[in-house]
Amino acid sequence: MTTSDRRGPRTGSAILRTALRRNAGAMASGTVLMGMYQAGETAFPIALGLIVEHTMRDRSLGALGLSIAALAVIITTVSFSWRFGMRILQKANTTEAHRWRVRVAACALQPVARDADLKSGEVLTIATEDADQTADIIEVVPLLISSLVAVLIAAVALGTASVGLGLLVIVGTVVVLAVLSVLSRRIGSGTREQQARVARAGAKVADLIAGLRPLHGFGGNHAAFRSYREVSTEARDQAVTVAKANGAYAGAALALNAILATAVTLLAGHLAFQGRITTGELVMAVGLAQFIMEPLKLFSEMPKYVMIARASAERMALLLAAPPVLAPGTERPAAGGVEVRGVRYGSLDGLEFQVPAGEFAAIAAYQPHAAGDLMSLLAGGVPPAAYEGVIRVGGRDTADLSIEAARAHMLVDPSHAEIFAGTLRSNIDPAGTGPLVGEAVEASMLTDVVALHSEGLDYGVRDRGANLSGGQRQRLSLARALAADAPVLVLHDPTTAVDAVTEQLIARGIAGLRRGRTTIVLTSSPALLDAADRVLVLDGGAVTADDTHRNLLKSDRAYHRAVTR
Structure with a gap:
């Protein structure tokens, strides 16, 4: 293994690209299955609308049985696609996290020192929390794509009933994401700072534990504890700041999604009152307006998780990309002193x-x-x-x-x-x-x-x-x-x-x-x-x-x- 191989990717973006590239197969399978899940979920209110429409025209037991069979197929598809899709993605996620933990640990345990200003506590945080959060990108991308599939299917289905309803979903989704992307950047920068401060607090407590006996010996334990309290307080304050940003993000996402769903419901009711859409289409529109809340919520949360994964990947790059203090050669010593x-x-x-x-x-x-x-x-x-x-x-x-x-x-x-x-x-x-x-x-x-x-x-x-x-x-x-x-x-x-x-x-x-x-x-x-x-x-x-x-x-x-x- 060459020195450049040991150092690994130099940037957080390169680490994320590496993770995505070597899990492309699992992500493709997971995306297909999760796309089927979201399509099945979207198909349920569409099927209900069609059932109402046909039942009102053809009130036969055969039509009712066919409708029940169609709903059973949809429910089965939703159940199995979710189960197997998440199984594939979570296996890939945990495997990728393990790879990065091993990579970070191998880097930290090299017998040559590295030119990175990171203490053992910080390295531990990178090898655990940051590795896990970086690997989350394996789940985030398929879920993002599958949520987009659900939104598009809902928009197309509503567009068949009324072009205005379809456009409202598309335009509303773009507006929701535009607003939330601003908040997600704030969360990403805050998360990077929080991770750094938590890691510093971990490094401080590790140093205190290692030197506790000598500290007690010359009476320096109280000053050392005060020092740790200051570092820990900084980490706590930053965690509160990030929590507030996360709360604002979640609240804004919920409010915007609810406004969009309400707008779709009200517009569908208005169109039905005017006779421009049928009763079955109204049932479909109301059902989709309620259902679309979930994929929209998931879709709107993905930018936040992408920013967190990128922040963690950049912290891993601090260690993985740092050049070794020594550039080891390839020779072996002979017997001697x-x-x-x-x-x-x-x-x-x-x-x-x-x-x-x-x-x-x-x-x-x-x-x-x-x-x-x-x-x-x-x-x-x-x-x-x-x-x-x-x-x-x-x-x-x-x-x-x-x-x-x-x-x-x-x-x-x-x-x-x-x-x-x-x-x-x-x-x-x-x-x-x-x-x-x-x-x-x-x-x-x-x-x-x-x-x-x-x-x-x-x-x-x-x-x-x-x-x-x-x-x-x-x-x-x-x-x-x-x-x-x-x-x-x-x-x-x-x-x-x-x-x-x-x-x-x-x-x-x-x-x-x-x-x-x-x-x-x-x-x-x-x-x-x-x-x-x-x-x-x-x-x-x-x-x-x-x-x-x-x-x-x-x-x-x-x-x-x-x-x-």
Whole structure:
């Protein structure tokens, strides 16, 4: 798949065209069936008028039986065409919504960052509400066409009785749609703003949940809650504005449709009084005037749904059309280690080091932000144009690697990895195919958590690991990273939330399990530093020392002060 394929349609209109194009068959079938439904509904008052007309002329049981049979055919057509037409359209609608949800999720989960100012809460809204509302276009278009069919049939039928009645329906429909199209534009713009504000509120509450414990720790929870209340209030006010616009639209549509139906009824009554139409035609006209309210209502509501679908499609385009920060290549790395040459980025100033294949190297960063900058580079979250120098994995420049190859060869595990709702096992081995789950549990010292519960690895974990302690969440994340058995593993502070004894055991476990595999740990933990084959000291953005932990303790006083506790 090329980069342009990943990005998908660039505009909301292009997204809607894509949805319409790949559901053309289902929409055609649905349109035919829904057109039959509307034609049958329209035929009912026409048939009643004809029955009255013929019954008054020919009062026989045969004519009555034929009339009943004709009504039965119409009712059967209406019932089955509606049932199967809506089944086809709703299946296509839900399938299309699923496709866009998967597309948005795949885009958001790419291992390269995207240049779209959207937080996780907003992405969630796009992947759910916006995807569903965009797919509604699959139902809207056939319903719009079928409603138009009903209006045209009614106009033609009334025109056969009186040209004036037919023209009144056509002209009245045009006037109704012209008035409502103005209101629908207001609803579309208001809906876009409402969706954006709701998404921002969702992103804010997601951030609050993620940082609730530290917020409580330094007393910032009240200020954070006030901030969320402001954002939520803005979303509520905009929702009220949209609701008012929707109410005005619905009221105007109902009033205009009622006026048109009343006008048709009054004109038909006037023509019948003058003897210009028959009693049967009057019955037909009155029936059509009542029936036409439904397709007119449906027809007049369609522009609103089109505008909502377009607004949602434009929000999806914000994410789908945003160019990736990195343009992944197609090469695959050979077996090998990691090489960093002359890298300048953020706090890194000419950083150079090499970790050969199979070595366990620890990096002691005196400045925490330097460790963060290095992790961002190794994780592929920084575009090549944003830094100087070269980063190679397995002898290949990271900018030339395909996403799949980079992910399969090197795993970069952040200090605060996500824990998902599920079980311990599903968090450690999401694919269910990892051969090292038991070894990873042992090495990460997660054994005590497993032993605490009768379910063992099948113990249920709540969202974000809410039923686990900080140390248990950290060890669970470490077990997942170790179980992946990546050729190159980069860890950042994997033991900050555990006690010294457990830390010592984890350090030995990592060294044992990763023997023969390339491992880089950014840490200040003496246990991990001691377990590593060598330690690189990162100070002032560059490597200032390279030796074993114990040699550095003896020869480097600054290192001794930085890492001893």
